[in-house]
Structure formats: C-alpha cells, structure tokens
Amino acid sequence: MLAMNYRGPYRVRVEEKPMPVILHPEDAIVRVTRSCICGSDLHLYHGMVPDTRVGMTFGHEFCGVVEQVGPEVRNLKVGDHVLVPFNIACGKCHFCQQGLFGNCHEANAQATAVGGIYGYSHTAGGYDGGQAQYVRVPYADVGPTVIPDWMDPDDAVLLTDVVPTGYQAAEMGGIKRGDTVVVFGAGPVGLMAAKSAWLFGAGRVIVIDSQDYRLEFARVFAHAEVYNLREIDDMAVFLKKQTDSLGADVCIDAVGGDAVGNGLQWLLGTKLKLEAGNAIALHWAINSVKKGGIVSIVGVYGPTGNIIPIGNVVNKGITIRANQASVKRLLPRLIEHIRLGHINPKAMITHRVPLEDVADAYHIFSSKLDGCIKPVLIPNAA
C-alpha cells in the first residue's frame, strides 16, 4: 500500500509499505477515504517532537471503510464507514472511565504522560497513522464511530480531532454567558474554539493570529473580532485596552509550540529546541487574562519545558485547564451540532490533495501558501 513516509524535518514522501495486519483481537483494519494534515502534524514535520523516527507514517485525523476486524470486535462490521478519533483508548482503564479518552493508560508503552495517538511519534505510542491507504485501528469497539448517513464525510473527518479539540478548548474555558474570550491562533483548531465559544454563551470573541487571510476567515466563519499580532506592540496592554483594562475572562492557546511573535522564544524553542517549542502564545494568554480568569490550552507543546510566567499564574489566581481532546466523550454532542447547523466544519477545508502529493501538501500548509486553512489527503484507494 502507499503511505506517507517521514524522512526528517521538512522532508516527507509517499512510499510503498506493507499492509497493516490485525495484531490484537480488538483491532480493525480501515481503508482510508480521507485523511487530514493537522496543525499538530506540523510540530512533527518541523522536528519538534522527540522520538519521531524516520520511516513513520503520520496522520491522526482520518475516516475510512472497515476492511477487516479482529475476533473480539463486536460493534463494527466490514464495510462500515467510520470516523476514527485520534485518541487510541481502551474504554476500561481508570482514565477512560472518567471520560478522559485522551489519557488512556493502555495504549502507549513509551510514555505515561501522553495517551496513544495515531501517527504521532513514538512519544505517543509508535502507531503508524492514517496518511496511508490502510491503517491499523486498535480498540475498534471503543473509538471508531459509524458515520451517520446524512453526514458529509468531509464533516466526519474533521470530527476526529479539529472540531472536538476546538470545542473542548472552549468547554475547558468554563465560559459563562457574556464572557470575553480571546483565542490565540486562527488555524482550524483556533477557528473551532472561537466558533464553539459562542455555543457556550460568549459575549465577545477575539482571535489573534499573524496571517491576514486566516484572520479574515475567522471573521466570517467564527464571527470573531480579529487582530494581527504583527500590528500590536504589546499584546497584554492591547488586550487590556480592549477589555476595560481588566483582561479577558478566558484565554485559549490554540497555537502551541510553533508560535511566532517573539525573537527569544523563537530562538530557544523553535530553532535551538532548548524549550519544548515557542511558548509566546501561552505567555500572552497568561498575561492577558483577567485575575481569577481561565487559560485553556489545547496547543501542542513538547514534553520538556517552556519559559512561561508561572509566577503570574499564581499571583493572578489563574486557573489553567488543558488536555488532549476527549473525542469519544464529545462526539454525540458535536454530531448534533452539525445536524442542527450550528457548526459547519467542512467550510474550513481549502485543499484536497492526492496522497501521492503529500510533500506538497505539507509544504503548503506549513508555509501558509495559497490561502491554506485545512488540507485533506485523498488516498488512491478511496
């Protein structure tokens, strides 16, 4: 089969790989029909995530048709068209039982601090991902969900990560009616966080990014006030002026370690890798939220350390909430939001690229070329 193949930072290609096989009684093999490149894939692509091995196949946002099931799979059958949450979750462990499907304890041998994630380095379990024609799906009775007949597969594939991650970012913000919410990052997750903030009753949603085309998209798609960080001298002062000098009620970091906007963080985090990525968005979130406010983090950082003003977290009484999205927990509600027309995720898809052109797709997304918001790979077998 054809699969994306990581060769090193900024270098990927498509290559023949052996077909995946059932390795566990609860496995399924899925023929991929759509697979997105996620903003967090760019952290891998940029060489920022430790234990990203040459030869691995990325891809944690995909949907497809069940081709084969293991002997203990009960809920899926061959031919089902399923969306597959990016979390690999057993559904039984201490954490899954709390609804923390992003923190499953039975899916990642290499680390305890991260759950299992498809195609996201060995730090997230060492599973090949869905940017391929076929993929092995463990715990097939737990995560994969049959796509409703009425649902567009383009919406379905975005339910595997982007939509629930953005929604959970807003949920973790504990938004109350009328709150002012600032979202750092106008990538797909930031867009969904901004969109979801309204569902929780936000009174005002502000989006910050460095790309005008993305901000324009955020203004229309997410009804947000938008500001380009390159036109702002001091983020904390600017946002306090925007919020009667107290600061925002909720700040959401939807950027993670690939942020821009600070030379020192760029040097230490992005280039020298002495930090777990450039944490300037988180720095701004902490310093721009009001005292007693909430900072919600869904941006991805590496597992080491970052320079952030933790003293201000203490002195301002800020609550920090963060996690990988618990996709399975959120899916029923999000499917309902799509059915009712509250959200329209597929509007974010700007590029459809054959799997064979995966290197071009990564470069376009990484370099923010051609107005790219969200690229979707279409494998040959689809």
Next chain:
Amino acid sequence: MSKAIVDTASIPGWGVDADPDNDPTYPMRHIENQQSRGLTWDRPAQQRPDVEILQSIEHNRLPAVIGTSTPPAGLSGAIRRSAFRRSESDWWHWLLLMGADRLNVVEGVVQDLARGKVPNVPAELGWRSELRHNPAGMAKKAGVVVALGAALFAWSRQGRSGRAKPHAREGAGEHRDHGDVTFPRY
C-alpha cells in the same frame, strides 16, 4: 483589524451549551462512580510484541496494545535504548531522543543509498509547491543560497591563496617572511 461587536442573536446555536456547572474539576466528576481506584480495571487482552518496544520506566507493565511502527535500529536505536533508561521526568531522556532523531535522518539517507535509491530531497521538501505558489519567495531563497555559496567560495579561495604565498616564495628561493622575523635561506 476588526472591532465590530457581534449581535449574538445572529449566531446559530448561541448559548445552547452554556452550563453554569461547567467547573474546572469536570474530569474528576465521575471518579466517585468507580468501584475501585488504581490499576484494578478489567484489562484488555495483551498484545504480544513482535518487534522491540521501548517502554517508559514509569509504566509498571506493558500497556495492552502497542504501536509497532519503526522499531529502534542502528546507532540512533542504541541512543534511544539509553534514553529509555531514564524517566520521562529526566530532561536527558528527551534530549537523547532528540539527538537520536537527528542521527536517524542521516541513517535514513544511508539506508536509501544502500538500496540504490537517491532521495529526491527537493521533492520531499515540497519545492514544487513553493515554485507554484510562492515563486518570488523561492527566487529570494535561491538568491540567498547562491550569495552565501559565492561568499563561502570566495572566502575559501582567499584563504587558500593566502596560505599558498609563503610556499611560493620558498619555491622561488626567497627568504621566508614570518612577520617581523626574517629567516635566512639555508
């Protein structure tokens, strides 16, 4: 920049998920329903690894399912094994893995060459799309690379000719001039 305040009544679904009970402790809400705590759940069947799996020393047992992509190999694999003797809390664990990742890139090129494949690096870097969507940027990058290359070449030439001069004079039978000291020819 946009400062327009939005009329929330115009937003589909505004406030439908507003939940006054959405407090920051929500992940712990269901913990009281669990019959027991700790490593006591009814475990899934254990996948038997058919490749080498490096396991975090913070795990007291192998998780039930495991990823089998790209097992550790070569010198980078040896470094990874060494990293996994340290906990996730140890900075060296991660620094060693990052170092192994960089070495692994070189190993990947060697593996390609060993099987007779010359990696098409420009294609892997996605330069075709850069040319298509950002030709000016591509030209700028190419210009910088050419300028740096030319400067490097000129510097190396200058260095070589600078080092060659004394030898030329020696060959011509002249005195070797080392600063203020002049050595006679023997």
